[in-house]
Amino acid sequence: MRATLMYGAGDVRVEDVPDSAIEQPTDALVRVTASCVCGSDLWPYASMKPEDGPARMGHEFIGIVEDTGSEVTTVKRGDLVVAPFAISDNTCEFCREGLHTSCAHPQAGFWDGEPEEGGQAEAVRVPLADGTLVKLPVAADSALVPSLLTLSDVLGTGYHAAVAGGVDERTRVTVIGDGAVGLLAVLSAKRLGAEQIILMGRHEARTDLGRAFGATDVVSARGEEGVEAVRELTGGHGTHAVLEAVGHMSAYEQALGVVRPGGVISRVGVPQYEEAPIGFGSLFRHNIRLAGGPAPARAYIEELMPDILDGVIEPGKVFDATTDLDGVPAGYQAMADRKSLKVLIKP
Numbered sequence: 001m002r003a004t005l006m007y008g009a010g011d012v013r014v015e016d017v018p019d020s021a022i023e024q025p026t027d028a029l030v031r032v033t034a035s036c037v038c039g040s041d042l043w044p045y046a047s048m049k050p051e052d053g054p055a056r057m058g059h060e061f062i063g064i065v066e067d068t069g070s071e072v073t074t075v076k077r078g079d080l081v082v083a084p085f086a087i088s089d090n091t092c093e094f095c096r097e098g099l100h101t102s103c104a105h106p107q108a109g110f111w112d113g114e115p116e117e118g119g120q121a122e123a124v125r126v127p128l129a130d131g132t133l134v135k136l137p138v139a140a141d142s143a144l145v146p147s148l149l150t151l152s153d154v155l156g157t158g159y160h161a162a163v164a165g166g167v168d169e170r171t172r173v174t175v176i177g178d179g180a181v182g183l184l185a186v187l188s189a190k191r192l193g194a195e196q197i198i199l200m201g202r203h204e205a206r207t208d209l210g211r212a213f214g215a216t217d218v219v220s221a222r223g224e225e226g227v228e229a230v231r232e233l234t235g236g237h238g239t240h241a242v243l244e245a246v247g248h249m250s251a252y253e254q255a256l257g258v259v260r261p262g263g264v265i266s267r268v269g270v271p272q273y274e275e276a277p278i279g280f281g282s283l284f285r286h287n288i289r290l291a292g293g294p295a296p297a298r299a300y301i302e303e304l305m306p307d308i309l310d311g312v313i314e315p316g317k318v319f320d321a322t323t324d325l326d327g328v329p330a331g332y333q334a335m336a337d338r339k340s341l342k343v344l345i346k347p
């Protein structure tokens, strides 16, 4: 079968690999019908060293169950399923608390090399299939597939940013980042009733989609100027919640600049830094809290899927390009060049 491998920065190839197959009684074999390239795939695409490769890519996919191990009970051959970007058993004490990304099962984890599988491929062996996979009540060619695919990561991650940020009806929110996660953090803040949603982003086609998703204001300036603009929009005080969907230190500093006393900085952009200010001059002085982390996308699927099925939300609008597997390397480059927001893959 064919799969996407990253050999190093800027070097993505689609190659023949051994066919995925059931190995454990808790596995399912899924034939991929839709997957995509993630903004987080762009970090290794920018910086991966050749000695760390090749790595199988893709952690967001929908597909048809082709085979199941003897212990799998919740999905069966022929089911259309979505896989979140973390493998989990959905039964341990962390999963029961809705923190599937901290699942205690030894086979739990991310699609990051263990197992050697990935969603940007023709098929995937899914460990802990009962916990990880969720059946979808539509056909593989449904027009809802792009929106349902966002349940695997970007919608759940944007929603997690808003939930961890404590967003509700009395909240003013700043979203930093106009990538797919930032835009779906806007949609999520709107869904949770936020009173004001300020989107910080510079790419007009994206910020227009952000307005369609519920942003009340757009600030294109960055740094000090951007912070000033948000403060002007909020009576000088900043916002209760800041949803940081980038991961650069400059985005963290921007978050510090626009968060209101007593507020929360909720980070879902994978931080590209290990150290950041948290002391008297940054978080402590005004009781500012730091929240966020890898989103337990699995925890939100049952809550968010009905809104997609009912057409209340259309998160699939973040896809602005579609390709087959052959076009995946070009898809990475288009996203790295910010020519595409998010590329849908139909293997």
Ligand SMILES: [Zn+2]
Residues within 6 Å of the ligand: 088, 089, 090, 091, 092, 093, 094, 095, 096, 100, 102, 103, 104, 105, 108
């Ligand atoms: Zn678990």
